[in-house]
Amino acid sequence: MRASRLVSLLLLLQARGRMTAQELSTALEVSVRTVYRDVESLGAAGVPVYADRGPTGGYRLLDGYRTRLTGLTVNEAETLFLTGMPGPAEELGLGTVLAGAELKLLAALPGELGDRAARSRDRFHLDAPGWFRSTEPTPYLAALADAVWRERMVEIRYRRWKAPQEVDRRLAPLGVVLKAGRWYLVARAGTEARAYRIASVLDLTVLDEGFERPADFDLAAFWQAWSRRYEESVYRAEATVRMTAAALDLMPFVFPPAMSRAAREAAGPVDDAGWLYTVVPIESVRQGHIELLKLGADVEVLAPAELRAVFVATAGALARRYRVTLD
Incomplete structure (x- = not known):
């Protein structure tokens, strides 16, 4: 030790x-x-x-003193190249740089450790995007990453969901984050740090003007706090439902994580018939309808009344549709 x-x-x-x-x-x-x-x-x-x-x-x-000692254990060497992430590095414009660094690192490691580190790359692979989602086009990602490195102000034209949809922003870029296959820019607008989806950047100008990066800014801590606030702001309503235990078990695979996690935490005991009561956070009646439909007849909406009415209308429409088809 x-x-x-x-x-x-x-x-x-x-x-x-x-x-x-x-x-x-x-x-x-x-x-x-x-x-x-x-x-x-x-x-x-x-x-x-x-x-x-x-x-x-x-x-x-002492100035100039360097040691060749790395202190790498066998387990550390085996996990070394799990941090490589060739896909994201390529998107950042660093693919060839990463490949060169890996070659130099392998050459510097003792034979056995080098072999074990290389084998980890052959046996483990990181695929960041979620299922059924292709990687978003991010033509300005590399330029934004370079502006982060060089601490240069940028001006962007950005597409957002609310009106006016296209806005201009002058930003001090502090970092980039890869979340579930989507790239985000964390930048300071005035005195406030915010997150911007890089695929929604329509135009970019990197300025010669520099900025002073806050000495106490922690990118990981900011992202954790921002993503928590984002989830809480998105789900502004709740649906009270009755569902089967099987439906609750299915939720992590077909629902957004925040909805599934909250529903499981609020779930009551399963009765003798296999049903339980819980509360599911929803963005809106429309979004709640779309998501809860995934559970089919294994869920019954009890409240709000507006959402229940939509399900009643959907059930009636489906019954009429399939009755006509079967006849």
């Missing part, structure tokens, strides 16, 4: 440069006192670790 921690400490200093004892303590999840002891051990082993005093001080390696 300690040997692995010493390797991690060395690689942290090599990758990040100067780090304080507190920063190392946080990264390694140990006490500051333990960091002091580990640094002394590295020094005793001949690793040139130096301490700079003062408010801007910290530990650092």
Whole structure:
């Protein structure tokens, strides 16, 4: 355990440069006192670790010092290329760069580790889009990604769902996110960060003007909070239903995740006839009708009255249609 921690400490200093004892303590999840002891051990082993005093001080390696030690375990080597994502990298315009990096990395690994890392790529594949969905055309993805890297302001013409549908926006691009096969741009409009679907960008101009990226901006944390708020804002109504246990089990496969998750959490006990009561979040009567129809006769809408009336009308229309067909 300690040997692995010493390797991690060395690689942290090599990758990040100067780090304080507190920063190392946080990264390694140990006490500051333990960091002091580990640094002394590295020094005793001949690793040139130096301490700079003062408010801007910290530990650092001697300029120019590099170690070839990677500390990779067999399991780490096997999972190394699972992060490659050749499809998304190609969309970002980084396909050849990724391929070159993989070749160099394989060449740098010891023989056995290199073989095991390469085998993982042959045995595991990431297919990001959902079923029955092709990848969306995103002609401006690579240019937006480049603007994120270079911290350049952009002007876009964007198509949204509400009127006016086409709008112009001046944005500071902070990151891109791939969600279920769809690319999103996270960007600051004024002082507020928002998410924009890249397939809906109709035109793009990358400006020479730069911007200062917020030092405390966390892309992963923003996306988690934004996606939760988005789901909550979309499902503004509820449908009270009676359904079979089989229908509840089917929901994760045919319903949007937020609807399925909420329905399962609200589900009551199954009665002797195999029915249960639950509440399903819906966007609107129309959307609720379309989704709940997937469950056929295994669900009965109890409320709201408007949605139940739509199902009654649908059931009547279907009965008339099939009676005519059968005659």
